[in-house]
Amino acid sequence: MVFDDNTMRLIHIFMASFFPLLKAGLTFTVPLTLVSFVLGLVLALFTALARISKVKILSSLASLYVWLIRGTPLLVQLFIIFFGLPKIGIILDPLVAAIIGFTLNVGAYNSEVIRAAILSIPKGQWEAAYSIGMTESQALRRIILPLAARVSIPPLSNSFISLVKDTSLAAAITVTEMFQIAQTITAATYEPLLLYFEVAIIYLMFCTILTILQSRMEKKLEKYVAN
Amino acid sequence: MIDIKNLHKSFGENEILKGIDLKVNKGETVVIIGPSGSGKTTLLRCLNLLEVPDSGIIEIGTSRLDFNQSLKPNQNSILSLRKQTGMVFQGFYLFPHKTVIENIMEGQIIVLKRSKADAFKKGLALLDKVGLLEKKDAFPHELSGGQQQRVAIARAMAMDPKVLLFDEPTSALDPELAAEVLKVMQSLAEEGMTMVVVTHKMSFARDVANKVIFIDNGLILQSGTPTEVLKNTDNLRVKQFLNILAD
Numbered sequence: 001m002v003f004d005d006n007t008m009r010l011i012h013i014f015m016a017s018f019f020p021l022l023k024a025g026l027t028f029t030v031p032l033t034l035v036s037f038v039l040g041l042v043l044a045l046f047t048a049l050a051r052i053s054k055v056k057i058l059s060s061l062a063s064l065y066v067w068l069i070r071g072t073p074l075l076v077q078l079f080i081i082f083f084g085l086p087k088i089g090i091i092l093d094p095l096v097a098a099i100i101g102f103t104l105n106v107g108a109y110n111s112e113v114i115r116a117a118i119l120s121i122p123k124g125q126w127e128a129a130y131s132i133g134m135t136e137s138q139a140l141r142r143i144i145l146p147l148a149a150r151v152s153i154p155p156l157s158n159s160f161i162s163l164v165k166d167t168s169l170a171a172a173i174t175v176t177e178m179f180q181i182a183q184t185i186t187a188a189t190y191e192p193l194l195l196y197f198e199v200a201i202i203y204l205m206f207c208t209i210l211t212i213l214q215s216r217m218e219k220k221l222e223k224y225v226a227n
Numbered sequence: 228m229i230d231i232k233n234l235h236k237s238f239g240e241n242e243i244l245k246g247i248d249l250k251v252n253k254g255e256t257v258v259i260i261g262p263s264g265s266g267k268t269t270l271l272r273c274l275n276l277l278e279v280p281d282s283g284i285i286e287i288g289t290s291r292l293d294f295n296q297s298l299k300p301n302q303n304s305i306l307s308l309r310k311q312t313g314m315v316f317q318g319f320y321l322f323p324h325k326t327v328i329e330n331i332m333e334g335q336i337i338v339l340k341r342s343k344a345d346a347f348k349k350g351l352a353l354l355d356k357v358g359l360l361e362k363k364d365a366f367p368h369e370l371s372g373g374q375q376q377r378v379a380i381a382r383a384m385a386m387d388p389k390v391l392l393f394d395e396p397t398s399a400l401d402p403e404l405a406a407e408v409l410k411v412m413q414s415l416a417e418e419g420m421t422m423v424v425v426t427h428k429m430s431f432a433r434d435v436a437n438k439v440i441f442i443d444n445g446l447i448l449q450s451g452t453p454t455e456v457l458k459n460t461d462n463l464r465v466k467q468f469l470n471i472l473a474d
Binding site for chain 1: 275277302306309310312313314316318320321322323324333334337338339379382383385386
């Protein structure tokens with residue numbers, strides 16, 4: 001098979017850019033996603049507990065935080081953290097700014113997931129835990145949260161997969177993650193169609209792997225359904 | 228063992244318990260009967276403070292709590308009273324993410340701080356007692372309702388309670404499965420466990436109870452031996468209730 005010069009050039013660009021892109025994906029996109037998600041989940045758990053709490057000030061603060069984050073675009077939040085905060089003397093490394101932005105985002109959205117999961121556990125489980133003498137925090141840690149975790153796996157996985165793609169927004173605050181690299185290569189080669197397709201394929205690969213892992217995990221946990 | 232004086236409990240405007248006095252001696256089985264909405268379940272739930280009474284005095288074993296509306300009992304006194312009681316629920320409520328033996332070990336390890344080995348040993352002994360030794364590694368959803376309820380009894384017993392409370396333990400079960408649960412309860416009664424049982428199983432009340440209490444509309448209408456209450460009652464309301472059950 002013989003290709004004309006232009007096709008050869010495109011194949012060459014594709015081959016030459018694939019591994020740099022994949023490398024940026026594995027060294028920036030994946031760690032950025034993982035770190036933000038883990039921190040975000042911790043934040044989400046505490047936010048959910050604060051929202052359920054009977055202490056009025058805690059639940060109000062948590063609601064305020066969720067309202068602010070959900071009511072504003074992620075890109076705007078990243079710009080405020082990275083471009084805005086230096087105005088008041090807070091200068092952050094782009095990667096740190098991105099982690100903060102994504103963590104806050106994950107925390108707010110998933111606090112609602114975790115809150116709903118906790119509230120979905122039958123009251124009888126709390127009472128059974130109390131009836132064998134557990135304190136509220138023992139009941140929460142030993143019984144309610146493990147059950148809530150199982151309920152929340154599908155929506156949390158959804159949110160995780162969303163985050164993989166949302167990390168491309170970090171390109172806008174100069175983080176050299178995968179999409180930023182794609183933009184750089186595009187600027188040099190002027191092949192936007194090819195490059196953006198290519199980067200889309202890599203995102204698709206990542207998300208496909210995650211989807212497969214998700215369904216495996218769900219199958220494994222299916223057997224313990226809360227009564 | 229249990230001494231309750233002038234217990235009152237309201238939910239909003241609705242007064243459910245209107246001054247209940249109840250004494251249960253060590254080793255006695257007391258069966259509480261009455262129409263639904265009479266307050267019998269609320270009374271039982273007040274005994275381990277799943278519902279906190281508005282006023283009155285609850286004395287169980289070594290714990291004594293005096294309630295009034297302005298003063299909520301503190302967490303420690305609630306916990307120490309709960310530790311004297313075990314409860315078995317209508318809906319079983321085993322911990323679905325734990326195996327049968329783990330269900331029975333959980334409270335022993337987390338609340339009583341027993342070693343895993345001790346908790347395991349005690350768990351096996353209790354499972355043997357309720358006839359489910361071979362199910363120790365099963366998950367609750369793999370068991371029948373009757374088996375789940377027997378595990379729930381073992382879970383409650385594992386905490387060495389002074390009193391066992393049963394809230395309609397067989398109402399969610401077929402007659403056949405109910406019978407196996409009632410058999411376990413009967414053998415506990417015969418071994419001298421102190422029990423308070425809310426149930427509609429009149430045969431259990433007749434055969435096992437030392438004392439039967441009829442509650443209606445938040446008050447004890449009659450209390451006495453099974454014969455006095457179930458056979459020879461001259462209280463019209465009690466008669467009417469028993470007639471409906473007999474139908």
